[in-house]
Amino acid sequence: MARICLALTESTLEENLKILTGYSGQIDMAELRCDFLTEEEMVRVSEFPGLTDLPLILTFRKVCDGGKFNRDEEIRLSLMEKALNGNFSFVDLEEGLHAPALEKKARERGIRIIRSFHDFDKVPENLAERLINSLHSSDEIPKAAVMPKSTADLKRIFEENEKLGDRDKILLGMGTYGFSTRILAGVMGSYLTFCSKEGGVTAAPGHVSPEVLNNIYRFRNINSETVICGIIGHPVMHTRSPLIHNEGYSKLGLNYVYIPFETDDVKEFFSLAEKLSIRGFSVTVPHKNDVIPLLDEMSSGVKAIGACNTVWKKEGKWFGENTDAEGFIIPLRALTELKNKRVSVIGAGGAAKACVFALLEEGCSVTIFNRTYEKARLLAEQMSCSSAPLGPDSLEALKESSDILVQTTSAGMHPMEDRNPLDFYDFTGEETAYDIIYTPEKTLFLLEAEKKGCAILNGYEMLKEQGYKQFKLFTGTEYPRA
Numbered sequence: 001m002a003r004i005c006l007a008l009t010e011s012t013l014e015e016n017l018k019i020l021t022g023y024s025g026q027i028d029m030a031e032l033r034c035d036f037l038t039e040e041e042m043v044r045v046s047e048f049p050g051l052t053d054l055p056l057i058l059t060f061r062k063v064c065d066g067g068k069f070n071r072d073e074e075i076r077l078s079l080m081e082k083a084l085n086g087n088f089s090f091v092d093l094e095e096g097l098h099a100p101a102l103e104k105k106a107r108e109r110g111i112r113i114i115r116s117f118h119d120f121d122k123v124p125e126n127l128a129e130r131l132i133n134s135l136h137s138s139d140e141i142p143k144a145a146v147m148p149k150s151t152a153d154l155k156r157i158f159e160e161n162e163k164l165g166d167r168d169k170i171l172l173g174m175g176t177y178g179f180s181t182r183i184l185a186g187v188m189g190s191y192l193t194f195c196s197k198e199g200g201v202t203a204a205p206g207h208v209s210p211e212v213l214n215n216i217y218r219f220r221n222i223n224s225e226t227v228i229c230g231i232i233g234h235p236v237m238h239t240r241s242p243l244i245h246n247e248g249y250s251k252l253g254l255n256y257v258y259i260p261f262e263t264d265d266v267k268e269f270f271s272l273a274e275k276l277s278i279r280g281f282s283v284t285v286p287h288k289n290d291v292i293p294l295l296d297e298m299s300s301g302v303k304a305i306g307a308c309n310t311v312w313k314k315e316g317k318w319f320g321e322n323t324d325a326e327g328f329i330i331p332l333r334a335l336t337e338l339k340n341k342r343v344s345v346i347g348a349g350g351a352a353k354a355c356v357f358a359l360l361e362e363g364c365s366v367t368i369f370n371r372t373y374e375k376a377r378l379l380a381e382q383m384s385c386s387s388a389p390l391g392p393d394s395l396e397a398l399k400e401s402s403d404i405l406v407q408t409t410s411a412g413m414h415p416m417e418d419r420n421p422l423d424f425y426d427f428t429g430e431e432t433a434y435d436i437i438y439t440p441e442k443t444l445f446l447l448e449a450e451k452k453g454c455a456i457l458n459g460y461e462m463l464k465e466q467g468y469k470q471f472k473l474f475t476g477t478e479y480p481r482a
């Protein structure tokens with residue numbers, strides 16, 4: 001089982017101990033980052049292991065390796081030598097460090113050496129070979145923390161990991177592209193994953209907290225049998241979909257995990273998905289169209305809408321579905337009668353396509369308004385409905401077609417909270433206003449509508465409904481709503 005290792009980055013031993021104790025039961029070990037300590041505390045480091053039963057890694061990280069220690073190398077080695085008098089379980093020694101006395105002392109005291117390598121810029125070629133060559137003896141644990149900057153880089157980390165075989169190892173991708181490697185340590189056979197305290201200074205880019213590892217991803221349950229699902233997008237790390245899917249797995253006791261994959265190249269992701277035997281993945285902006293040519297089969301909904309938000313493996317083939325349309329319409333149907341209603345759809349992007357499709361299926365009369373009029377016109381032509389440019393010149397058209405207003409643009413979504421694409425429109429209070437954005441909970445568009453007495457709805461119910469449908473496709477089981 002991969003372990004959860006908390007990086008301790010406070011400036012005193014006392015503060016570090018307080019944090020360690022606070023996380024009792026949530027972590028398996030800790031790394032004392034001595035380079036974050038004050039100079040007075042650095043000389044007391046050997047006392048620290050006596051204060052806890054948890055296995056500890058001793059680390060004095062230099063600035064050039066991503067740490068904070070900026071004094072002479074001689075001083076560092078002498079501080080480490082002194083610290084090794086404490087009962088640490090591991091000591092981190094960097095690739096290229098020649099310190100035979102330190103190594104000898106560690107071995108004599110039964111302290112295992114982690115031979116570490118850091119690259120904050122890239123994923124070097126032949127990483128596995130480099131790690132193995134860096135070891136001074138076969139019982140050392142090779143560790144690499146590298147920086148993937150693309151889906152192809154991430155795939156390479158998993159490939160290099162395979163080359164390292166079953167031996168003890170620590171292989172981590174930093175940053176948003178590397179996020180999955182921090183969660184999937186149990187799948188990769190990594191000895192541990194590092195994390196940092198909630199809301200604190202993170203010891204390396206991409207560290208998450210023990211709370212996130214345990215409560216959202218159920219890190220300790222992840223093993224080589226775990227079925228991997230996820231979501232691809234760019235950007236994607238803000239998504240709440242992992243909360244929905246992972247909670248469902250937890251309630252049903254399914255050995256599944258759902259992870260956000262920052263993705264710049266959809267084709268590379270399909271290749272990674274094959275490598276990791278990914279069962280299914282959600283697709284968000286900007287990939288909903290790009291995945292379509294890579295599917296083996298697709299539903300009639302994907303064909304009609306021209307966008308795909310769900311991909312999963314069925315009998316060895318990649319199958320595409322669009323659950324946005326159903327996810328969008330279920331909460332609206334629950335709020336108001338739809339047949340023969342006049343609906344203005346604001347926006348003509350991927351999400352708008354699914355919304356228009358669903359509204360037309362319900363018998364609504366739809367007009368699409370978009371900033372770039374040509375896109376509204378083309379979508380209206382494809383869906384056989386009306387269109388108009390988005391702006392004050394269309395005020396009359398808006399008034400005439402708005403029993404319901406559906407806001408589908410990204411204007412108003414974090415970090416564009418100050419935007420309201422309908423700031424020129426005065427609600428009468430009779431309309432139903434639906435914004436498919438869910439962060440923030442109420443956009444300016446919804447706040448304005450609420451002020452005038454309109455019935456309002458945000459996008460969180462849509463997110464949940466489309467997620468429930470994906471859950472069924474990925475697991476074969478209904479989502480446990482209760």
Ligand code: NAP
Pocket residue numbers: 285324327346347348349350351352370371372375408409410411413419421436437438459460462463464466
């Ligand atoms: P998209 O394909 O990139 O389309 C973006 C749309 O927003 C286009 O119509 C674009 O107009 C318009 N737009 C962007 N900035 C604008 C501005 N400042 N003023 C006016 N219009 C602007 O994105 P999408 O996939 O349709 O997603 C759009 C939104 O829906 C996102 O916020 C997304 O999070 C949300 N969404 C929510 C759910 C859910 O489950 N609740 C599901 C899917 C999507 P132009 O054509 O003129 O550029």
